[in-house]
Structure formats: C-alpha cells, structure tokens
Amino acid sequence: MKAIIKSAATIIALVASINLSAQESLWNQAELQSPIVNEDNTVSFQIFAPKAQEVLLIGTWMPREDWAPEPVSLQRDSNGVWSHTTKALASDLYTYHYMVDGLRLCDPLNPYVVRDVSSVFNYLIVPGGQGDLYAVQDVPHGSLSYRWYSSPGTQQERRLTIYTPAGYETSTQSYPVLYLLHGMGGDETAWTTLGRTVEIMDILIARGEAKPMIVVMPNGNMSQQAAPGSAPGVLSAPGMDLPLTMEGTMETTFPEIIEFVEQNYRVNAEKGQRAIAGLSMGGFHSLHISRLHPHTFDYIGLFSPAIYPLAGSIPEIYMNLDDSLSAQKNNGYSLYWIAIGKNDFLFDQVARYRANLSSLGLPFTYIETEGGHTWDLWRNYLSQFVTLLF
Template sequence: MVGIGFNGHAQEELFGGQQIVSPEIHEDDTVTFRFMAPNADSVKLTGDFLPTEKIKTPMGEMDVPKKVSLTKDDKGIWTYTTEALSPELYSYSFLVDDLKAIDPNNPFLIRDVASVTNVLLVGDGQADLYRVNDVPHGSVAKRWYDSPGLDMDRRLTIYTPPGYESSTEKYPVLYLLHGAGGDEEAWMDLGRTSQIMDNLIAQGTAKPMIVVMPNGNVSQDAAPGLGSDGYFKPQFMAPQTMNGTYEYNFMDIIKFTENNYRVIADKEHRAIAGLSMGGFHSYHISRYYPNTFDYVGLFSAALMPREDASGKVYTDIDKGLKTQMENGYNLYWIGIGKTDFLYKANEEYRKKLDHMGMPYEYVESEGGHIWRNWRIYLSQFAPKLF
C-alpha cells in the first residue's frame, strides 16, 4: 500500500494543530485574541479597533493604531481581551518579538497595498451591511477591457445587481474608484461593495445599479499577481497614477461598460465616486468631462495640489468646475473624517466651492483616513443615487 505523501507537520497543519479559538467574539461584543508562542519574549496586538496615535509620514501626520501587550499563560498561549467593540469589520495582526505575524487560527485575510492582515466582523447595526445575509445576491465579474488610450487590455471588476442576468432591464452605473496602492480588487475585498449593495438593494434603500471598479494605476494592466507583470510587491504610488493619464482615458472604461452591459447611457444615470486618490480622480474626471456624471462622490479625497499634476486634464480647473456647475448635476457629495490628514485640503476645497456658489452635500465623520469611513460613505452615498 502506498502511503499518503505528506509529512507529520503538514498533516498537523491540515487537521488544525493549534486547537485555539482566535478571535473569539463574545455576546457582549468583547473579543479575545490568542496566540501560541511558548518561546516568545513578547506578543503584541495591533488593530483598527484600538486607540490611535499620530506618526509622521511623507504625506503628513497620520493616525495609526496603538499596540497592546498580550498576557502569557503556563501553556505558552498569549491572550488579550478587548473592551466591547462597536459593530464593524475590523483588521488586526500580531507582533511576536516585534516581528509582524498573522493569526494562524484565523484563515480570513485581506491585502491593503502590500500589507496582509486578518479580519473579523463584530456586532449588528452597520456591520450587518458587510455580512452575506439571506437576501438576493448580485454577481461579480472580473473583466478585461481594451484601452486604446493606454495601449493595453486592462482588468476591472463589475458588480451587477440581483436579477440582472434574468431581466431585460437597463440599469444606472456607479463608477467606484480606489485609493493609492489599491487596484480593481480593493473595493470588493476591503470595501465590501457587493455585500453593501446587496443589502441596500434588498432593504429598498438603494436602487439596483451596476458598479464598475477599475484599476486606477495606469502602469498596470491588473492587480499585482493577476496581470502580465506577474507577482510583484504592490507599491503605494505606481508611476503616472496622478498625472492626468488615467482621467484623460477614463472614457475607455465608460465605452466598454456601455457596449457590454445593459445600461442607461446618459448623464442622469451615471455616478462617479472614489476614496483618497480615487476621490482626486473622481473630482478631475467629472470636471474634465463636465456633462457626463449627474452624481459625484469625494470620499476623503486627495485634493491638495500636486507637482506632477501637469497634464492637459489639470488645465483650466476653475473653468471646468464652472462648466460642470452650469451644466447642472443632481448630487455633489463630500465626506471626510475629522482627523484625516486630508481634512485641511478638503476644507480649502469647500471654501472654493462656496466662493463659486457650487452646491454640495458635506458629511464629517469621526476618525481618519481609514476603510471604516469609506465603507460608511459608500453606504450613505449609494442610497442617494438615481
């Protein structure tokens, strides 16, 4: 008889060598984290549920989660229990003797730029929008489109609402753009877009719509590991990302969508929104093509001036905004966290709009430049569309 060809260690991993529950979510919404490391001198935990501290970065001061120490028992298991957490999708990781480690007892991971962290869902309320609930579900496709302006085929993600495949109905479209370091995977994996849209549509608070999530890094044809460049380490700012090339060629994405999906192809049924760099892109795309979108959403938008913003798209900015305003639109929506490092830039931009007499809706939330805010902004913005 031929034996099965894997060693004892692999077998132990396969059948769960560590019989530890981590994270353990309690009925009172406290959470216990555990990590087995009998030979470690210290184990710490960091996560976006912890208090924050400010650090200096090339972009200015930013809030980052603090670290807390776990307590070791006589079996070598380190433990930490949080206070009761608000309903939310949280991410976390460990530091074992100051070396970052994922939780070996939690297989659920997300990638944000080049960092991989574990995730957990806590509580009801807002977190219910991020769950896969017993409601009709839309479909998510990864499609390739031809971009003549960028001279390549490029990948994007498209959400179609429940019932799309079985109907003949035409739908409005939201173009949803990611931030620096993201790609066409970001709004799905980190933003929970399909869950949010399924749940909002099921509640009747958002109309059924198609959501197009492109890759905003014009030097890439797809997310790292999913395109022709193969496996490479993601970087925060890819070349040419904010120099006007993406905005100038955005109509290639709209053309592909309107040629391949049943959409209502007019201004009144198009929306564009984005976070951070995607907010910068949304601002300039909607202004440069001023009679294209009836709904614009700027989520923690990177609106500060840029030295490399010298392309054709960035000429006559005020004139483009004035034309956009005179053409009319249904909604111009701005959201920013009170401690976001881009707060000042957004404040200055709102002063410009006020001076022009350009109407907008403004939401100021707690927290900084974080996915927690951007998921909330999407859940607030989508019900206002169409």
C-alpha cells in the same frame, strides 16, 4: 552490536519525543479559537507561542498614534498561550495582526485575511449594527466579474471589476451605473475586499434602501494592467509610488471604460443614470473626471479626497480648475457629495476646496465625521452615498 542497538534506541526515542511534542503542539493549537466575538461585543484573541518573549496585538479599533494604532500586550499562561480580550466594540469590520518578538504575523487561527497595498491583515466583523452591512446575509445576491477591456490610450489590455445586482442575468431592464474608484496603492480589487462593496450593495438593494445598479471598479494605476498577481508577466510587488499616478492619464482615458461598459452591459446611458465616486486618490480622480466630462455624471462622491495634483510639475489637465467647475455647475448635476474625517491629513485641502466651491456657487453636500484616512470611514461613506443615487 550493543552500541548499534543503543544508538538505534536513542534515535527512536528522540523521534518519538519530537512526534509527541509536535502532536501536543497541534492539539494545543486545535483547542484554541481566535478571534471569538463574544455576546457582549468584546473580542477574545489567543495564539500559541510558548517560546515567545512578547506578543503584541494591533487592530483598527485601537486609538491611533499618527497612522498606526497603539498595540496592546497579550498575557501568557503556563501552557504558552497568549491571550487578550478587548472592551466592547462598536459593530463594524476590523483588521488586525500580531507582533511576536518583533516579527509581524497574521493570526494562524483566523483564515480570513485581506490585503491592503502590500500588507496582509486578518479581519473580523462585530455584528449588531454597521458591521451587519459587511457580512454576507441571507438576501438575493449579485454577481462579481473580472473583465478585460482594450485601452488604446495606454496601449494595454486592462482589467476592471464589475458588480451586477441580483436578477441582472434574468432581467431585460437597463440599469444605472456607479463608477467606484480606489485610492493610492489600491487596485480594481480594493473596493470588493476591503470595501465590502458586494455585501453592502446586496443588503441595501434587498432592503429597498438602494436602487439596483451596476458598480464598475477600474484600476486607477495607469501603469498596471491589473492588480498584482493578476497581470501577465512576473509577479510584481504591490506599491504606492507607481508611474502614471495622478498625472492625467486616468482622466483622459476614462471614456474607454464607459464605452466598454455601455457596449457590454444593459445600462441606462443617460447622464442622470451615471454616478462616479472614489476614496482618496479615487476621490481626486472622481473630482477631475467629472469636471472634465461635465455632460457625463449626475452624481459625484468624494470620500476623503485628494484635491490638488502631486507636488512638482502640474499637468495642463489640472489647470483652469475654476473654469471647468463653473462649466460643471452650468451643466447641472443632482448631487455633489463630500465626506471626510476630522483627523484626515487631507482635511485642510478639502476645507480649501469647499470654500472654492462656495465662492463659485456650486451646491454640495458635506459630511464630516470622526476619524482619519481609513477604510472604516470609506465603507460607511459608500453605504450612505449609494442610498442617494438615481
């Protein structure tokens, strides 16, 4: 009996110590905050990892080595809390994550996350400038809808995302339309999550810097019905190398999207009230859709665009580029806007394309910025481009 009592007491003590340890851990975690954007625009990070040997922070404000930012080491205190404070950062939206003893982790203290292809990142916004365009502000708000449309060309029901400006539901007016296309690995959600399109449009329209417009964001991965997790069937993993990518299907079936929008929304269907723009692969699609349908778009925006088809066999639709560009020139347009970062891997392609446009006599506006192939540039480009429309 004494042995049983002693054993029971030991178990109770062990459970009590575990509970105390768990409560202490929760208490320590509850006291921490991360990230903290300080008044001087420095940002402080903290993570409770008492058994970790190394904690690295990787964020988009850091200098880049090829594609990846160079990580910084956090410093550990006696309580097992690792911390780091950045230098003052420019106003912008930044994403980040941790590496804890080689394991990639999101910040457990920051509930704000976003997916980029198959990776999930935390994000933060530094206010006081460009970053204010990406935060929800006290202005009239538009609406965001996910709509399904029939695509005979792909024999699928497919989903797209549509932004309507504040007042659309109670108005009787017809609106211009911007068709906004994502890059490789993205989908119909990319421009509203990583791209902050809703916040940008709400704010610029409220300021009077952009005209009220409808923004249509389709899925350019023609083998997909919708973003991963939103299509019928099993949960599929996001990926870059998908079937029916940059092989002509997007260009030939795009009129289906226009038809759906113009049948279901109050839009001004004149050429002068339509724009198309996109980043990377979406820039590629915008380039080729606009030249193959030269009577359709009056405003074209290419953000860090791919220009030429993928290596291998070139579908017929991408041949005779110069002839179709000349037809586009003769048909006329109001704006052909190209922007790219100096360190972008597509920079040389764009330089060749600009030379080709000049030789054909096509007028265009060219913006060259610092940076590479990154969302901070594409959000910025969008915020500039929409102020020039309609």
